[in-house]
Amino acid sequence: MATIDLTEVRRVMQLCRLGLTNEEQRRMQEQLSKIVSYVEKLNAVPTGDVAETHQVTDQANVTRADDVQMQPPDVVAGLLTNVPEREGRAISVKTVLTK
Amino acid sequence: MHFADLAIHTIRDGLAKKTFSCRELISAHLARIEAVDATIHAFLQVTQEAALQQADVVDKKIAAGETLKSLDGVPVAIKDVLVTKGVPTTAASKILEGYVPPYTATAVERLYAAGAIMLGKTNCDEFAMGASGEHSAYGPTRNPWDTERVPGGSSSGSAAAVASGMSIAALGTDTGGSVRQPAGFCGVVGVKPTYGRVSRYGLIALASSLDQVGVLTRSVDDAAFVLQAISGQDAQDATSVDMPVPNPAALSASDLKGVRIGLPSEYFIEGMDPAVERLVRATADTFAAAGATTVDISLPHTEYGLAVYYIIQPAEASTNLARYDGIRFGKRVDAETLERVYHASRDAGFGAEPKRRIMLGTYALSAGYYDAYYRKAQKVRTLIRQDFADAFRSVDAILAPTSPGVPFRLGDNVQDPLTMYLADVFTVPANIAGIPGISIPCGWVGGLPVGAQLMGPMWSEERLLMIAAAAERALALPRRLPNPG
Numbered sequence: 403m404a405t406i407d408l409t410e411v412r413r414v415m416q417l418c419r420l421g422l423t424n425e426e427q428r429r430m431q432e433q434l435s436k437i438v439s440y441v442e443k444l445n446a447v448p449t450g451d452v453a454e455t456h457q458v459t460d461q462a463n464v465t466r467a468d469d470v471q472m473q474p475p476d477v478v479a480g481l482l483t484n485v486p487e488r489e490g491r492a493i494s495v496k497t498v499l500t501k
Numbered sequence: 502m503h504f505a506d507l508a509i510h511t512i513r514d515g516l517a518k519k520t521f522s523c524r525e526l527i528s529a530h531l532a533r534i535e536a537v538d539a540t541i542h543a544f545l546q547v548t549q550e551a552a553l554q555q556a557d558v559v560d561k562k563i564a565a566g567e568t569l570k571s572l573d574g575v576p577v578a579i580k581d582v583l584v585t586k587g588v589p590t591t592a593a594s595k596i597l598e599g600y601v602p603p604y605t606a607t608a609v610e611r612l613y614a615a616g617a618i619m620l621g622k623t624n625c626d627e628f629a630m631g632a633s634g635e636h637s638a639y640g641p642t643r644n645p646w647d648t649e650r651v652p653g654g655s656s657s658g659s660a661a662a663v664a665s666g667m668s669i670a671a672l673g674t675d676t677g678g679s680v681r682q683p684a685g686f687c688g689v690v691g692v693k694p695t696y697g698r699v700s701r702y703g704l705i706a707l708a709s710s711l712d713q714v715g716v717l718t719r720s721v722d723d724a725a726f727v728l729q730a731i732s733g734q735d736a737q738d739a740t741s742v743d744m745p746v747p748n749p750a751a752l753s754a755s756d757l758k759g760v761r762i763g764l765p766s767e768y769f770i771e772g773m774d775p776a777v778e779r780l781v782r783a784t785a786d787t788f789a790a791a792g793a794t795t796v797d798i799s800l801p802h803t804e805y806g807l808a809v810y811y812i813i814q815p816a817e818a819s820t821n822l823a824r825y826d827g828i829r830f831g832k833r834v835d836a837e838t839l840e841r842v843y844h845a846s847r848d849a850g851f852g853a854e855p856k857r858r859i860m861l862g863t864y865a866l867s868a869g870y871y872d873a874y875y876r877k878a879q880k881v882r883t884l885i886r887q888d889f890a891d892a893f894r895s896v897d898a899i900l901a902p903t904s905p906g907v908p909f910r911l912g913d914n915v916q917d918p919l920t921m922y923l924a925d926v927f928t929v930p931a932n933i934a935g936i937p938g939i940s941i942p943c944g945w946v947g948g949l950p951v952g953a954q955l956m957g958p959m960w961s962e963e964r965l966l967m968i969a970a971a972a973e974r975a976l977a978l979p980r981r982l983p984n985p986g
Contacts, residue, residue: 459696484830
């Protein structure tokens with residue numbers, strides 16, 4: 403059975419920006435180990451020269467002109483209304499760069 | 502108004518002949534919601550006033566003698582992962598509590614354009630992650646046939662609303678079975694279209710190479726009308742494909758004579774409920790008696806489907822859910838630094854299941870593991886697609902159980918994620934391959950509904966719906982509604 407230790411859980415937690423409690427981390431370690439052990443059954447399938455499937459409809463190069471499309475004012479207002487903290491049309495965040 | 506007899510064609514007749522007004526039709530459904538939804542909890546929000554206003558618009562059209570559109574006046578419920586302008590949309594998550602979208606999903610726009618009337622937004626597993634409806638941050642939905650049991654998921658509210666007569670049709674989404682499995686558990690019809698058939702613009706994404714918007718109704722005929730309305734290419738979704746839209750008119754004359762139905766041995770396995778297996782095999786016999794040819798087939802990589810799914814889906818989910826960080830929309834929890842704002846907002850906003858899948862997906866995609874998990878899964882995905890392509894050279898459709906068992910009790914699988922994931926074992930292969938699948942009711946085990954799943958080749962919805970409609974007539978199950986609460 404694959405084991406994911408607590409150090410690994412904490413590494414992944416940092417990567418996906420989750421702040422789990424110690425209890426959550428312990429439970430996550432146990433559950434992820436179980437799930438990862440299950441999915442490792444794929445190792446039994448020979449896939450040497452098999453191509454990967456990234457999408458199933460074989461669509462390719464769906465493009466459009468690189469034009470700026472202005473949104474109607476009510477859509478812009480709606481987007482801004484959903485911002486948790488803002489000043490006018492600007493979104494407020496904590497300081498990103500410090501000295 | 503007898504809800505069990507109401508269907509899209511009877512609504513059209515009733516409105517045209519003025520047997521009932523659209524206001525009466527919508528009011529009756531709102532009254533039904535009022536009567537049973539305190540027990541079922543299918544809706545997160547009922548948009549009563551807007552629905553009645555739209556009903557009046559339809560009544561004016563009728564009074565003016567205007568021709569009715571395909572879904573004029575038909576009440577529909579919308580899974581709360583599809584955004585609706587001005588109507589709060591949460592994906593059943595606390596992280597989107599209070600979010601009011603400034604635009605409407607294309608699938609919903611198309612329903613409106615065909616004349617359908619939205620009754621409200623339906624409950625589901627948080628971000629469509631679950632097979633029971635229990636992972637909603639706003640409380641579980643109950644199965645209308647037995648309120649101690651789950652309705653299936655993740656389109657739990659959509660299935661329960663249609664099953665219990667609160668709505669004629671509902672939109673759901675199906676990433677690994679989330680339309681078909683609850684349809685089976687609630688005794689209704691559930692269609693997962695071919696990947697690319699329905700636009701996903703305005704769908705809150707779970708796993709982008711698997712997600713598809715689907716339909717839940719009480720009959721195959723109704724499903725065909727709704728699917729027709731929402732299908733077709735959309736410039737706003739680059740994965741939607743320009744293919745002829747399935748025509749409901751083809752259904753009435755369909756029969757099973759000469760139809761080749763494959764029965765895959767890998768879908769009748771040890772560990773499944775033997776009564777469910779017997780019922781689905783008896784369903785195959787009914788099809789054969791109606792003129793179909795049943796053929797034993799093999800889809801040899803089926804046993805790897807769930808493992809492929811539980812790598813690809815969390816991997817894609819972890820990237821899709823990275824956008825919820827408390828900055829531009831949704832819940833923000835204040836903290837000392839920007840980094841801590843992200844952590845605190847995501848920790849407070851996401852429930853246990855999204856956290857589990859974000860962790861799992863991030864792990865599978867992280868440096869050193871990508872080849873072993875994600876790349877490997879994408880290769881086995883190719884083999885599963887080939888299994889189906891090979892099978893469809895000799896059969897028109899594949900018949901299998903929708904789920905390995907009957908609806909389980911609330912609370913039974915919540916503590917054990919892997920057991921919960923196994924509920925999807927027969928539905929994930931269609932998503933992995935991108936093919937369409939339909940679950941139709943095929944009978945009862947111990948008073949609980951059982952679904953039979955028909956799968957067809959890419960873009961075969963019209964043919965598949967014809968087969969399903971003929972199958973529904975051959976099975977001739979009585980139409981009835983549960984009376985919960």
